Amino acid sequence: MRGSLSPIIALLVGFIVLLGYLLPFPFLMEARQALLHWAMILAAVALIVGVMNLALAHWRKVATDQKGGIYSAVLLLSLLLTLGVVGYFGPTGSWSLWLFRYIQVPIESSLMAILTVALAYSAARMLRQRINMFSVLFLLTALVILLGTAPLFGIEVPGLHGPDGIREFLAQVPAVAGARGIILGVALGTIATGLRVLMGADRPYGR
Amino acid sequence: MDLADIDIAGSVGFVFILAFLLLCLVFAVLKRQQHAAELRDIPAFNRLIRALGLAVEAGKRLHFSIGQGGILGMPGGSAVIGLAVMERFARAASASDRPPLATSGEAALSILARDTLRGVHRTITATTPFDPQLSLLTGLTPFSYAAGVLPVILDEQASGHVFAGHFGSEVALLSDAAERTGGLTLAGSDNLTAQAVVYATTQEPLIGEELFAAGAYLKANPMHLASLRTQDIFRWGLVIILLGGSILKLAGLL
Numbered sequence: 274m275r276g277s278l279s280p281i282i283a284l285l286v287g288f289i290v291l292l293g294y295l296l297p298f299p300f301l302m303e304a305r306q307a308l309l310h311w312a313m314i315l316a317a318v319a320l321i322v323g324v325m326n327l328a329l330a331h332w333r334k335v336a337t338d339q340k341g342g343i344y345s346a347v348l349l350l351s352l353l354l355t356l357g358v359v360g361y362f363g364p365t366g367s368w369s370l371w372l373f374r375y376i377q378v379p380i381e382s383s384l385m386a387i388l389t390v391a392l393a394y395s396a397a398r399m400l401r402q403r404i405n406m407f408s409v410l411f412l413l414t415a416l417v418i419l420l421g422t423a424p425l426f427g428i429e430v431p432g433l434h435g436p437d438g439i440r441e442f443l444a445q446v447p448a449v450a451g452a453r454g455i456i457l458g459v460a461l462g463t464i465a466t467g468l469r470v471l472m473g474a475d476r477p478y479g480r
Numbered sequence: 481m482d483l484a485d486i487d488i489a490g491s492v493g494f495v496f497i498l499a500f501l502l503l504c505l506v507f508a509v510l511k512r513q514q515h516a517a518e519l520r521d522i523p524a525f526n527r528l529i530r531a532l533g534l535a536v537e538a539g540k541r542l543h544f545s546i547g548q549g550g551i552l553g554m555p556g557g558s559a560v561i562g563l564a565v566m567e568r569f570a571r572a573a574s575a576s577d578r579p580p581l582a583t584s585g586e587a588a589l590s591i592l593a594r595d596t597l598r599g600v601h602r603t604i605t606a607t608t609p610f611d612p613q614l615s616l617l618t619g620l621t622p623f624s625y626a627a628g629v630l631p632v633i634l635d636e637q638a639s640g641h642v643f644a645g646h647f648g649s650e651v652a653l654l655s656d657a658a659e660r661t662g663g664l665t666l667a668g669s670d671n672l673t674a675q676a677v678v679y680a681t682t683q684e685p686l687i688g689e690e691l692f693a694a695g696a697y698l699k700a701n702p703m704h705l706a707s708l709r710t711q712d713i714f715r716w717g718l719v720i721i722l723l724g725g726s727i728l729k730l731a732g733l734l
Contacts, residue, residue: 295494323587323617381623391656395681462692463557465707474703477563
């Protein structure tokens with residue numbers, strides 16, 4: 274019963290929301306808004322479940338003395354500390370914001386810095402493993418954009434920098450044209466996926 | 481209802497969606513889908529199928545990372561594709577001792593991934609209980625998600641890593657770590673930045689809408705082929721409209 278009821282509910286809700294976007298009937302729009310509010314509430318509940326799952330997975334690592342258990346212990350401690358601070362001072366309290374500004378943001382920024390190194394290393398590896406016309410073109414373009422964006426000891430190279438330079442041309446003409454083509458394909462793919470879910474052909478729930 | 485009240489954009493959207501839906505149904509019902517052999521060759525999918533076979537033989541597992549895009553917005557499309565690919569491979573890997581592992585950076589997506597894996601576990605009537613830790617929520621911001629997935633990639637010794645869903649530039653950290661483990665790495669996203677990054681960092685990047693064609697290539701179900709054909713028809717239609725519009729504009733008629 275549960276197996277057949279969940280797709281019916283999902284399909285019905287999906288069609289109401291879709292039609293609420295496209296057709297100008299007030300009752301459809303109101304129903305769409307109500308259903309989307311419910312979805313947001315459910316997403317918030319899912320967040321609690323997700324955090325509990327995360328904590329449980331790391332607790333298991335600590336309890337069974339697995340490799341990297343110390344990191345899991347740090348995560349659990351941080352979770353409890355953040356919960357306590359945010360619970361007591363509120364999400365916009367000074368200590369809550371301090372935790373965000375001086376712990377989370379610097380850590381994420383340092384990961385972003387590592388990203389630069391990872392990308393440069395990967396680009397070199399790509400040239401070694403998959404050398405073809407497209408990868409060479411990709412790397413040459415990346416090099417031109419980098420040189421055209423970063424300052425070269427304050428020197429402006431004619432034909433590279435400036436509004437008529439090759440960097441500007443690459444960024445504004447071929448890159449935008451290519452990006453629009455890709456976005457078009459992604460949009461059509463998203464519509465197709467959404468409609469398959471609405472038709473029940475794809476069911477990412479209740480199997 | 482007054483004629484002035486009619487929302488033109490909404491009406492065009494309605495007709496577009498309705499036509500898309502009808503064409504999908506027509507292709508599915510008439511069974512005029514393309515056969516797999518007629519599809520353009522995307523080596524990534526063939527290698528992924530081969531990696532699955534090797535994983536089952538070697539008693540290793542596949543790791544699926546389905547991104548950190550929520551299911552309530554546009555990124556939901558790529559997330560659903562990630563789930564469909566994962567389900568297809570979880571079924572195929574049912575003979576393996578080690579079922580696939582899913583990681584995600586969005587709570588609802590994590591629950592859906594667990595539900596998908598549990599559903600597969602139930603249908604293959606496994607005697608062992610389902611392990612809910614096979615689907616992990618690793619973090620809720622892009623970089624905390626990546627930081628949580630890195631130990632999974634490095635510790636689990638999976639024979640293949642599939643990144644299918646909504647990612648940002650942080651996917652470079654994941655694909656680089658996956659490449660260093662020596663297993664097959666396949667990555668696709670709906671995000672342009674992530675697509676550029678995976679092109680440079682993975683053996684098998686999926687560019688453009690290739691990720692959305694995954695179901696058709698992996699034979700998830702016949703509707704995937706029908707929708708792929710419909711996408712192609714609509715793409716050509718849009719190309720003609722865009723080119724026609726440009727020509728009319730150049731001619732000064734628009």
